[in-house]
Amino acid sequence: MTGRDGGADLEPIGEFDPVVILVRPQLAENIGTTARAMANGGLFHLRIVAPRDGWPQERAWPASSGAHRILDNAQVFETVDDAVADLHRVFATCPRPRHVVKPVMTARGAAAELRVASTRGLRTGILFGPERAGLDVEDMARADTLVRYPLNPKFMSLNLAQAVLVMAYEWYLTEDMTPPRDLMTNETHVATKGELENFMSHLLRELDDCGFLRNEQKKPGMIRNLRHFFTRGEVTEQELRTLHGVVSELVSARKARR
Amino acid sequence: MTGRDGGADLEPIGEFDPVVILVRPQLAENIGTTARAMANGGLFHLRIVAPRDGWPQERAWPASSGAHRILDNAQVFETVDDAVADLHRVFATCPRPRHVVKPVMTARGAAAELRVASTRGLRTGILFGPERAGLDVEDMARADTLVRYPLNPKFMSLNLAQAVLVMAYEWYLTEDMTPPRDLMTNETHVATKGELENFMSHLLRELDDCGFLRNEQKKPGMIRNLRHFFTRGEVTEQELRTLHGVVSELVSARKARR
Numbered sequence A, B: 001m002t003g004r005d006g007g008a009d010l011e012p013i014g015e016f017d018p019v020v021i022l023v024r025p026q027l028a029e030n031i032g033t034t035a036r037a038m039a040n041g042g043l044f045h046l047r048i049v050a051p052r053d054g055w056p057q058e059r060a061w062p063a064s065s066g067a068h069r070i071l072d073n074a075q076v077f078e079t080v081d082d083a084v085a086d087l088h089r090v091f092a093t094c095p096r097p098r099h100v101v102k103p104v105m106t107a108r109g110a111a112a113e114l115r116v117a118s119t120r121g122l123r124t125g126i127l128f129g130p131e132r133a134g135l136d137v138e139d140m141a142r143a144d145t146l147v148r149y150p151l152n153p154k155f156m157s158l159n160l161a162q163a164v165l166v167m168a169y170e171w172y173l174t175e176d177m178t179p180p181r182d183l184m185t186n187e188t189h190v191a192t193k194g195e196l197e198n199f200m201s202h203l204l205r206e207l208d209d210c211g212f213l214r215n216e217q218k219k220p221g222m223i224r225n226l227r228h229f230f231t232r233g234e235v236t237e238q239e240l241r242t243l244h245g246v247v248s249e250l251v252s253a254r255k256a257r258r
Helices: A028-040 A068-072 A080-084 A107-119 A137-141 A160-173 A193-210 A219-231 A237-257 B028-040 B068-072 B080-084 B107-119 B137-141 B160-173 B193-210 B219-231 B237-257
Strands: A019-023 A046-049 A075-077 A089-093 A102-105 A124-128 A145-147 A181-184 B019-023 B045-049 B075-077 B089-093 B102-105 B124-128 B145-147 B181-184
Touching (some): A019 A028, A019 A080, A019 A160, A028 A046, A028 A068, A028 A160, A046 A080, A075 A080, A080 A124, A089 A107, A102 A107, A107 A124, A107 A145, A160 B160, A193 A237, B019 B080, B028 B045, B028 B068, B028 B160, B075 B080, B080 B124, B089 B107, B102 B107, B107 B124, B107 B160, B124 B160, B193 B219
Parallel strands (some): A019 A046, A089 A124, A102 A145, B045 B075, B089 B124, B102 B145
Antiparallel strands (some): A102 B181
């Protein structure tokens, strides 16, 4: 029931989070890797329609990398109609729909709608077809909306777990507040401008002393360039301490050589 | 050199598209599935640093589902330093960075920066660590920026190809213009409001005739409700023809019964 990644620890599980519905899956390993991809994106509800080799199948569990609770709680249905009967809105992933009149959404667009539906207390599901053939026309007629991932049109083939991962990832992102860029600083802090200026003074004093800034005409520009370099990225307090040390050591080595 | 999905047909290849760099990968199959994930997202340049079992390895090709050209053109290096020497900007994927002072970006944020760099004519690369341990601290010190995917913090473990797929997918999306929602209509067209009104008139005439709208007080509201239903989604010309037929047939069956 547990895995190195805490598969037993997937709560809280949202009652109205989307249900992943594998339609006629062929390989037990793919059901397992699907569960892993669901866990990555924080999805928990798995339904399986007419699995080729029956259910449960032992080989699914080791393939799930610890997402055992998803497999333990998977529900099995004989038909797509049965699997979607209690749902309010059904999406069907379909890389190359033909002869279908149906709304088509990107994974990102569909994820946004799934989140809205979940907030409204509607039960939703996403159909994923069998490995070889994908969903058939009858399956698609049960869905409100098709989902087609924007991917290289010359190379669309995804395996089942990868298809589930893209959808689960987009689902997770709809609630994620991670800034696009952040600075990891761990035990130290970003230096204040005063701390940086303190280092710049130290550096410039020593550069003056050793004659590096002797060309009075070029001096202001050289100082400005150094200032630009040291302000291009955030500097931490700890890095400034190291840089102070670097300058001092270079100076004392030079003085010792004299 | 070819695959069912057109692996031989991945051009045009952008000179400044990001390079995927697998650092000390262990399993040949994972190098193959990485190539497949790259092809999904339109990435072509693969570099391999110190592959555990050497290179080339036969088992990579069948695992790539036809992305053979990526494997055929993969370059092998002994060290990360060698593999990044000609690049201008290096990202390192890292699910749980510790004791590192470094900018951290989401996959989406990093993809946007990769696209900008590519447009500026800068060569970029993304490091992916070995299956078991991930990148080590020395590898990370070679990167400008870390990439951490927003995923369920209780279940972050991705296999190598899945990690590459998320990055490749986000790379592809930076240039993708697919609308979040569209209607597939294939051989037919969305009906005009005039065509829809023509059907509504047909339906209302027959409903009047059979007495369904006999309650004069409720009639305007009933008609409005029907109108709301038929305008909730786009209707196609072909569907309107079918609906005209459905109404006519129900009417003639009723008349025949009399």
